[in-house]
Amino acid sequence: MLDPRARDEILAFVAERDWAQFHSPGNLAKSIAIEAGELLECYQWDQDADPERVRSELADVLTYCVLLAERLGVDLSDIVLEKLEVSRRKYPVDKARGTSTRHDQL
Amino acid sequence: MLDPRARDEILAFVAERDWAQFHSPGNLAKSIAIEAGELLECYQWDQDADPERVRSELADVLTYCVLLAERLGVDLSDIVLEKLEVSRRKYPVDKARGTSTRHDQL
Amino acid sequence: MLDPRARDEILAFVAERDWAQFHSPGNLAKSIAIEAGELLECYQWDQDADPERVRSELADVLTYCVLLAERLGVDLSDIVLEKLEVSRRKYPVDKARGTSTRHDQL
Amino acid sequence: MLDPRARDEILAFVAERDWAQFHSPGNLAKSIAIEAGELLECYQWDQDADPERVRSELADVLTYCVLLAERLGVDLSDIVLEKLEVSRRKYPVDKARGTSTRHDQL
Numbered sequence: 001m002l003d004p005r006a007r008d009e010i011l012a013f014v015a016e017r018d019w020a021q022f023h024s025p026g027n028l029a030k031s032i033a034i035e036a037g038e039l040l041e042c043y044q045w046d047q048d049a050d051p052e053r054v055r056s057e058l059a060d061v062l063t064y065c066v067l068l069a070e071r072l073g074v075d076l077s078d079i080v081l082e083k084l085e086v087s088r089r090k091y092p093v094d095k096a097r098g099t100s101t102r103h104d105q106l
Numbered sequence: 107m108l109d110p111r112a113r114d115e116i117l118a119f120v121a122e123r124d125w126a127q128f129h130s131p132g133n134l135a136k137s138i139a140i141e142a143g144e145l146l147e148c149y150q151w152d153q154d155a156d157p158e159r160v161r162s163e164l165a166d167v168l169t170y171c172v173l174l175a176e177r178l179g180v181d182l183s184d185i186v187l188e189k190l191e192v193s194r195r196k197y198p199v200d201k202a203r204g205t206s207t208r209h210d211q212l
Numbered sequence: 213m214l215d216p217r218a219r220d221e222i223l224a225f226v227a228e229r230d231w232a233q234f235h236s237p238g239n240l241a242k243s244i245a246i247e248a249g250e251l252l253e254c255y256q257w258d259q260d261a262d263p264e265r266v267r268s269e270l271a272d273v274l275t276y277c278v279l280l281a282e283r284l285g286v287d288l289s290d291i292v293l294e295k296l297e298v299s300r301r302k303y304p305v306d307k308a309r310g311t312s313t314r315h316d317q318l
Numbered sequence: 319m320l321d322p323r324a325r326d327e328i329l330a331f332v333a334e335r336d337w338a339q340f341h342s343p344g345n346l347a348k349s350i351a352i353e354a355g356e357l358l359e360c361y362q363w364d365q366d367a368d369p370e371r372v373r374s375e376l377a378d379v380l381t382y383c384v385l386l387a388e389r390l391g392v393d394l395s396d397i398v399l400e401k402l403e404v405s406r407r408k409y410p411v412d413k414a415r416g417t418s419t420r421h422d423q424l
Contacts (some may be wrong), residue, residue, distance in 0.1 A: 002108045006183040009190050017197060018204045022257050025160070026149040029142075030256055032167060033351050036135075036142035037249020043132040044242055045234050045418035054131070055180055058171060059189035061138060062182060065168055074161055076168060077112040083165035084115050091123060098124045100363035128363050136362055139245050143355020150348055151312035151340050206257035214320045218395040221402050229409060230416045237372070238361040241354075244379060248347075248354035255344040266343070267392055270383060271401035273350060274394060277380055286373055288380060289324040295377035296327050303335060310336045 002066070002076070010066050028068040035060040108172070108182070116172050134174040141166040214278070214288070222278050240280040247272035320384070320394070328384050346386040353378040 014020055039057035042049035069076050090103040099106075120126055145163035148155035175182050196209040205212075226232055251269035254261035281288050302315040311318075332338055357375035360367035387394050408421040417424075 002186065003183045006186040009187060013190055013193065016199050017202045019202075019206070021204075022206045024153060025155065026153045027257060029146045029149045029155075029160075030252055030348065033139070033142040033146045033355075034249045034253045034256060036139040036167070037246045037252075037351075040135045040139045040242055040249075041246045043135045044246060045239060047130060047132045049131065049135075051178070054135075054178065055185045056189055056192070058174060058180070058182075059185040061142070061167070062171055062186055063189065065164060065171070066186075068164060072157070072160065074164075076164075077109045079161045079165040080108065080112040080168055080172075081115060083162055083169065084119055086162070087119065093122050096123045096125075098127075100125070100128045133363060136242065136358055139249075140355045140359045140362060143245075143352045143358075146348055146355075147352045150352060151345060214398065215395045218398040221399060225402055225405065228411050229414045231414075231418070233416075234418045236365060237367065238365045241358045241361045241367075241372075245351075245354040245358045248351040248379070252347045252351045255347045259342060259344045261343065261347075263390070266347075266390065267397045268401055268404070270386060270392070270394075271397040273354070273379070274383055274398055275401065277376060277383070278398075280376060284369070284372065286376070288376075289321045291373045291377040292320065292324040292380055292384075293327060295374055295381065296331055298374070299331065305334050308335045308337075310339075312337070312340045 002062070007066055007070075010063055011070065014067065023067055023071055025068060025071055028064050028071060031064040032061060032068065035064060108168070113172055113176075116169055117176065120173065129173055129177055131174060131177055134170050134177060137170040138167060138174065141170060214274070219278055219282075222275055223282065226279065235279055235283055237280060237283055240276050240283060243276040244273060244280065247276060320380070325384055325388075328381055329388065332385065341385055341389055343386060343389055346382050346389060349382040350379060350386065353382060 014023070035057060039054065039061055042054045042057060065076070069079070091106070095106045096103075120129070141163060145160065145167055148160045148163060171182070175185070197212070201212045202209075226235070247269060251266065251273055254266045254269060277288070281291070303318070307318045308315075332341070353375060357372065357379055360372045360375060383394070387397070409424070413424045414421075
C-alpha cells in the first residue's frame with residue numbers, strides 16, 4: 001500500500017517547514033478527525049462524490065496517520081495486523097458472515 | 107509504511123465475512139470519521155493517552171482508509187505523493203517555515 | 213438557550229429552499245459530524261481560535277442538531293434532561309468530583 | 319427548542335462535579351466532534367438507527383454545544399440567527415431551491 005518513499009517525502013515535507021513543533025499526538029489526532037470530516041463532506045448529500053476531491057481528502061487523512069505513527073514510534077503495518085488479530089476473535093467468521101451487526105450483539 | 111501483507115490480510119478478513127456489500131464509499135467515509143472520533147477520544151481531556159488504545163484506534167482509521175482506496179481503485183502511496191505536490195505549492199518553504207498559519211493567510 | 217424563533221427561522225429557511233428532501237436522519241448525522249470537524253479546525257493548532265469563525269461553526273452544528281431533532285420528532289430539551297439523568301447515575305458526585313476519568317474506570 | 323431549565327441543569331451538573339476545569343474551548347470542541355462521531359455511528363451501516371441511542375448521542379452533542387457557548391459567552395439562539403443571515407445571502411431561494419449544490423458552485 002504505502003511505500004517507504006511516501007513516508008520519506010512526508011517527513012521531508014514537514015522537516016523543511018519545521019512543522020514537527022506543532023505535531024503533538026493530540027494535535028495530530030485532531031487533524032485526522034478534521035480531515036476525516038472533509039472526506040465525509042464529499043459524501044454529504046449523495047454517494048456520487050468528486051473523485052479528485054476524495055483522493056485529496058483521503059490523502060490528508062493518511063498523511064496525518066503517518067505523522068502520528070511516526071510521532072508515537074509505531075509501525076502502521078504492525079498495528080493494522082495486530083488489530084486484525086483482535087477483530088478476528090471479536091468477529092468469528094461463522095457468526096459475522098454477511099451481517100453488519102456489532103460484535104457485542106452477535 | 108504499510109506493507110502488502112497488511113493490505114492482503116485486510117482484504118481476506120473482509121472477504122471471509124462477506125462484508126464488501128456494506129462497504130460503499132459513503133459508508134467507508136463515515137467509518138473513517140467514526141474511528142477518527144474514537145482516536146480523538148484518547149486525547150479528549152489530556153495529552154497522556156493510553157498507548158494501546160491509540161494503536162488500536164489508529165489501526166481502525168487506517169483499515170478503513172485501505173478499504174476505501176481499494177473500493178475506489180486508488181493507490182494510497184500515489185495519492186499521498188500527489189497531494190504533497192499540491193501542498194508544496196500551497197506552502198512554499200520560505201513562507202510556511204515555522205508557522206501553522208493556513209496557506210490562504212500566509 | 214435556543215428560543216422558538218431560532219427553530220422557526222431554521223425550518224422556514226429549509227422550507228423556502230425545499231431542502232427537507234436531502235435531510236434524511238443519516239445525512240443530518242453526517243452533516244453534524246462534518247460541521248463538528250470544521251469547529252474543531254478552529255482549534256487545530258492552538259487554543260486561540262478566531263471568535264467569529266467559532267460562532268459560525270458552532271451555529272452550523274446546532275442548526276443540524278435542530279433539523280435532526282425535528283426529523284426524529286424529539287424535543288432537544290427533553291433529550292438533554294433525559295441524558296443528564298443517566299449521566300448523574302454514571303458519574304455520582306462523590307466519585308466523579310474533580311476528575312476526568314471515564315465512568316467505567318471510576 | 320432548549321428551555322432555560324436544560325441549560326441550568328447542565329451547568330449545575332458540571333458545577334457539582336467541579337468539571338469546568340477540563341472545559342477549555344479546545345477540549346469542548348474535541349468533545350463535540352467525538353460525540354458527533356458516536357451519533358454518526360448510529361447510522362454507520364444503515365439508516366435504521368436505534369432511536370434510544372440516537373437520542374442519547376444527540377443529547378451529548380448538544381450538551382457540549384451548550385457548554386462551549388457558555389464558556390465563550392455566546393447565546394446559542396443569537397449565533398444561529400446570525401448564521402442564518404449569512405446563509406440566506408449565500409443560498410438565495412431562486413438559485414438554491416431544490417438543489418444540494420454548494421454555494422460556490424451555484
